[in-house]
Structures are given as structure tokens and as C-alpha cells.
Amino acid sequence: MDQQGNDGWILVETLGDAPTVIAEGTRQRQCRPLGNVYRGRTLALVAGTIASVQASRQPARVLLGETVNGIGLVVARPVLGPGGDVLAVQVFTAPADRSPPAPHRAAGWEWNLSASAGPRRTRWTQEFRKLYGVSDTRPPHAYFGLADLYRRVPRISDIAVLMERVDNARPGESLSGELIARRDDGTLRLVRFVRRAVDTPEGVTLRGVDHDITDRTDAGELAVRIMDSDVAATVHSVAGVHAALVDSYHGYAIKWITAPLPGLSAEVEGGQVSLLHGDDLGAVRPHEPARLPGVARVSMADGSWAPHAVRAFPVPGYGSTPVVMVTFSAARPEQHSQHVGRGRCAVPDCQLA
Known part of the structure; x- marks a missing residue:
């Protein structure tokens, strides 16, 4: 795996038929197959760890008895949605003697697209609230409207692009992009998102993983852009x-x-x-x-x-x-x-x- 510009963490989306890599550190990856990042025994090791996290919904740490292609340690953390589903997994690989740095914040949420649900409603995880600096104290399973969500997105153009692509989303379809977010304390963040439409008992639902990549830029640049x-x-x-x-x-x-x-x-x-x-x-x-x-x-x-x-x-x-x-x-x-x-x-x- 190319480590340039990467801190050892990758973000793997797990909503589709097979896990796909959507970020290496803060570097965007366009839903690359896991096999494009890892090979051979390393691929089997990482894929097995991801499958274990998906099944248990719990973090995993694997310390190998031998080094495999320079890797002796695999750490994996689930990114959960509001219903407890594993929407993505953060994976760290390194030699056994290297401690993992803190991963960039990633969070899950969902948006009910069904017309029968009335106004489009969103549900946020606690991690999502932390990523966006939400001061709202509504209960963890409360619904939020679009104006609640977009209060934290200053640029109207970001909202327009997202809504146009979401409007006729079909199960299995995904979309990705970046937006500038303003946290409730006024600080600005650059967020990368990947979202996929899935069938649920409540109708078509957009499930998303948002990933803080602010380290790629600076606050002054973000202020100019909004x-x-x-x-x-x-x-x-x-x-x-x-x-x-x-x-x-x-x-x-x-x-x-x-x-x-x-x-x-x-x-x-x-x-x-x-x-x-x-x-x-x-x-x-x-x-x-x-x-x-x-x-x-x-x-x-x-x-x-x-x-x-x-x-x-x-x-x-x-x-x-x-x-x-x-x-x-x-x-x-x-x-x-x-x-x-x-x-x-x-x-x-x-x-x-």
C-alpha cells in the first residue's frame, strides 16, 4: 500500500456487496476494491479482520506472530449507523512495534428518502454530532429535519449538488463528495462524504459515512471559500x-x-x-x-x-x-x-x- 500522505489508517465502506476503500488517511479514494490496496496474505488478513468487526460490531486488534509483508499489527474500528449497523470500518496496519495514531473522525448517519415518511428525516449518531460540533441535546434516537442538517453547511451550492444527486436515488447507488461544515462553535471543517441508498423496512434510506479531512487544508482557506x-x-x-x-x-x-x-x-x-x-x-x-x-x-x-x-x-x-x-x-x-x-x-x- 502506498503510504505517502497516509497515516496508516484506511476507511472502508461496508454498505455494498464488497468492502471498498474510500480514504487512505485524508486522501480520497473512489470506492477502490480492497484488493487494489492489499495483496495476497495481507488482503486475506485485512478482509478477515473487517468481517470480524462487521459481525461483532466491536473493535478488533490482531497482533501477528510473524510479519506479513511488513505488517505485524492490524487494528480495526467500526463506524456505526444510528441503527447500530456497521456502515464502515477504519483499519490500521503497521509493524508490530508501531502504535496507531488517533484516526481522523468518521461518523455515520441516515436519511429516509421515502415519500411516505413525510418530510425527509435524518438520524444522527453521537459520533456524527461530535464531528459537526452539534450542541443540540435532543435524545440520541431523535429525528432531525433537513434544515437542522444544513444549518451546518454554509454554502448553498454544496446543498444543491447533494440534493440533486439524492433526489432520485435508487437502492445500491452511491454518491460521494466534499463539503465545508461550520460547527456550532463557529469553527470550520472540511468533510468528505460517501453515501449509499439501501432498501429498509421504512423505504429507501440513504446511509452515509462522513469523514473529517480538515488536515488537508487550513481554516483561512475554508473561510474564503464560504x-x-x-x-x-x-x-x-x-x-x-x-x-x-x-x-x-x-x-x-x-x-x-x-x-x-x-x-x-x-x-x-x-x-x-x-x-x-x-x-x-x-x-x-x-x-x-x-x-x-x-x-x-x-x-x-x-x-x-x-x-x-x-x-x-x-x-x-x-x-x-x-x-x-x-x-x-x-x-x-x-x-x-x-x-x-x-x-x-x-x-x-x-x-x-
Whole structure:
């Protein structure tokens, strides 16, 4: 195995028919077969250790009585999903006298894609919460909405690319990529993800392994890369309006571009419950006469519906999900219109940078 730029750890995804390598240290690997990384007796040794971890769901440490191709020690750690399934295994190989360094943080989570499940719901492991620095104290098996998830993804373009690829995911299909995450304490991380659609009793579910690879870059570079998103949030705040990406067919929040509207329940803010009254969705749906400007009632935590002046701007790049950027204000519609302008699209020329 090529050790250049590698700390001895590899990350092996185990959701498919055979284990595949998705990272060597922080170096990306495009789901390489295990046999492309190891050969002969070493391959049999590593594959057997992975199979043992999959069966037991427990870490394994194998100290060999003899050196095999320079390897005398194999350490393996499972990456579990919310249901306890082994989504991946972290494997360290080295001479017997070498102690393994701490592996880069890897965490599992899942996303129910079934239409019958209502708004798309995600479940996070404790390791996932640690990776993203989540301060939310909901119970370990609680569901989170997409706005909960994407609160930690500053760049709208990252969200658009992911959602477009997920929209029509079929069992067995996988996707991978990178995104910049902002932890709840404000620090930035670079995350590599691999996700695969699988059949479950609840319907098609996307199971994913996210892998912190921040060591590959620096915080200053990440801050520059999210500058456009931060500027957009600041502009809306200065204008005195709130803004969110919303599924215009169902009224669920997908991503808050500014701070969320005050007075919402955690379920509404996070995208598990519709933000907008069903009878008012015409005010935000593309091609509806009342779209710009309009009034829509917002679901409040006390059970009331608070009217807000809204403007909606189509956002491309989300597959069949009809996403709009909605701005909210307590001002009268004509005043709100002056606040946020008369653009027809949330991004220039309807292109995401």
C-alpha cells in the first residue's frame, strides 16, 4: 500500500456487496476494491479482520506472530449507523512495534428518502454530532429535519449538488463528495462524504459515512471559500428580513440563510414540520400569480399562525424538489418588496456559484 500522505489508517465502506476503500488517511479514494490496496496474505488478513468487526460490531486488534509483508499489527474500528449497523470500518496496519495514531473522525448517519415518511428525516449518531460540533441535546434516537442538517453547511451550492444527486436515488447507488461544515462553535471543517441508498423496512434510506479531512487544508482557506454565503446572510440581516430555502410544494424549510425566524418550534425550524400554512403555499410557488410579493402564515411554537410578507425566488439545481428562496418580513408586502428588490431568481442568471 502506498503510504505517502497516509497515516496508516484506511476507511472502508461496508454498505455494498464488497468492502471498498474510500480514504487512505485524508486522501480520497473512489470506492477502490480492497484488493487494489492489499495483496495476497495481507488482503486475506485485512478482509478477515473487517468481517470480524462487521459481525461483532466491536473493535478488533490482531497482533501477528510473524510479519506479513511488513505488517505485524492490524487494528480495526467500526463506524456505526444510528441503527447500530456497521456502515464502515477504519483499519490500521503497521509493524508490530508501531502504535496507531488517533484516526481522523468518521461518523455515520441516515436519511429516509421515502415519500411516505413525510418530510425527509435524518438520524444522527453521537459520533456524527461530535464531528459537526452539534450542541443540540435532543435524545440520541431523535429525528432531525433537513434544515437542522444544513444549518451546518454554509454554502448553498454544496446543498444543491447533494440534493440533486439524492433526489432520485435508487437502492445500491452511491454518491460521494466534499463539503465545508461550520460547527456550532463557529469553527470550520472540511468533510468528505460517501453515501449509499439501501432498501429498509421504512423505504429507501440513504446511509452515509462522513469523514473529517480538515488536515488537508487550513481554516483561512475554508473561510474564503464560504465568503459568498456569509455575505448573503449579512445582506439579508441588514435589510431587516429573514430568508430560507423552502420546498415550495410542502412548505418545509430546507436551509436558513439568515438566523431562523424567532418564535418557531424546533420541529418547524428544523424542517420536520411545515413552516407555511398549506393554504398559503401559492404565495411562494413558482409561476403562481400571487408569488411576488405575497402574504403567508408561518407556524409558531405557541400553535398560532403569524402572517408575514413574503417574496419567493426560484433556486435551480435541486432535482425535482421545487426549491425557492423565501424572504420573510413583518412589514406590509409593498414595503417588503422595496426591502429585497425585484429579482426573478435567487442567484444571477439562475446559476449557483
